[in-house]
Amino acid sequence: MSDTKSVKQIKLAYQQRIPNQLVTAVLVLDQNLAIQYANPAAEALLIRSFNKLYNQPLANLFINDPIKQERLNQLLLSGQEFSDSDVILELFVNYKITIELMASAVTFEDLPHILLELKQIDQQKNINAEAFQHQQWESARDLIRGLAHEIKNPLGGLRGAAQLLSKELTQSQQEYTEMIIEQADRLTNLVDRLLGPNQLPNMTQHNIHSVLEKIYNVVRFDNNEGISFVRDYDPSLPEVTFDDDKLQQALLNIVNNAIQALEHNGTITLKTRAATNKTINGKRIKLCASICIIDNGPGIPTKIRDTLFYPMVSGKTNGTGLGLSISQTLIHQHGGKLSYSSKPGYTEFEILLPIINEASL
Structure with missing residues (x-):
């Protein structure tokens, strides 16, 4: 019996301490959708202490309406959990964060409550977007380089042929070959600009x-x-x-x-x-x-x-x-x-x- 009690005490101790160690923000709402508990990660995410969060209606925390009260009320009635990604919380004017949300039903003191888990994903989204943009940019650069070299090769031949041809023409006829050479040089210059800087920086x-x-x-x-x-x-x-x-x-x-x-x-x-x-x-x-x-x-x-x-x-x-x-x-x-x-x-x-x-x- 003492062993069983000891196990229960250990379990209760972990249950009480673990939420405070989580990096995921955790909120508990009562039947009126007022906050009854917030772990330290939630305090950091919402930039408010637990004293200011306690008993506050969830809707009062945000300028926008990110989590519909109808869904939360339905959760209290049915117990059916739901989740959302890319939820935008506007905490203050011009201050928004993006989160993943998990809402589930829990019972405290024989009364239904809601457990909200909030995970901020702005940084990961930015890293993913940056990686995707960089990959796209590199692909575009490779395509441009390939096209540029394919264009420059015939341009060089065209210019050389025009130079040889101009030697066989009269002075009055050479204006046409000069125009070909001038336009070939212009296109070559444009292609060089497309290729971008080709020298490593002198750091x-x-x-x-x-x-x-x-x-x-x-x-x-x-x-x-x-x-x-x-x-x-x-x-x-x-x-x-x-x-x-x-x-x-x-x-x-x-x-x-x-x-x-x-x-x-x-x-x-x-x-x-x-x-x-x-x-x-x-x-x-x-x-x-x-x-x-x-x-x-x-x-x-x-x-x-x-x-x-x-x-x-x-x-x-x-x-x-x-x-x-x-x-x-x-x-x-x-x-x-x-x-x-x-x-x-x-x-x-x-x-x-x-x-x-x-x-x-």
Whole structure:
């Protein structure tokens, strides 16, 4: 009998302690859908202490209506559990998280309750999306490279034939072969631009703000649009290893895109910060320099957002679509990451460069 009691006590002790050790957020709701229990993971997820969560109706926690009360009431009646993925919880204005949700029926003190398990999946979604985009970008680059080489070979033959032919023609007839040579050279130049930079960066240590100041001085003196430039630098950033010329080119392409997107009066902000524990190409980087280029323009058109970094993709009618593709290639050569977020009135491009170089360059 004492052994049985001992086992029950051990079981009860584990039952009481384990929920507090879980990384999954756990909530218990009573029949009125008010919170009766929240483990530490739930407090962290909802950014509220248990004292503030206790007896609060679940619906009062969110600005949106992520978990329909009808479903929860049905769960209390039927006991049929349900689950949802990609549930968006809006806790505060402009603060949203994405979770996976599991709801099941439990009984406490002979009364029906609801057990909610909430698992945040934003980071995993971002990692998966980044990996997919990188794979797509690499596939597009390989396709472009293959096509470019197939185009360059006959162009070289065409140009050589035109040069030989021009020697057999009179001066007046040579204008036609000159036109063929000129157009062949133009197409070859375009193909070379499609292939992007073919030299590895010359990596040395620099102050990241020296590059941004060069960009700032270039664009502000050639500013016919009345655009304001704001510099918001973190002076505590240590030196970063990069190729000065190539990073300038990558940043200038992005800034010029922002200028073209604004068209008239607007603001472009150049911002730097330290960023910790970032994932770049599937690898965790402890410390990065974050360079953000922010504008208050109309935003990136929805139809090109998934393919924005592909060659020949542009939101401008007269754009070549090569600037961002080249920037992406240059940042990848630095072991860094180029990403963006955009909505009407706010577009931000962020470049992450490892400060402690843990990436293979």
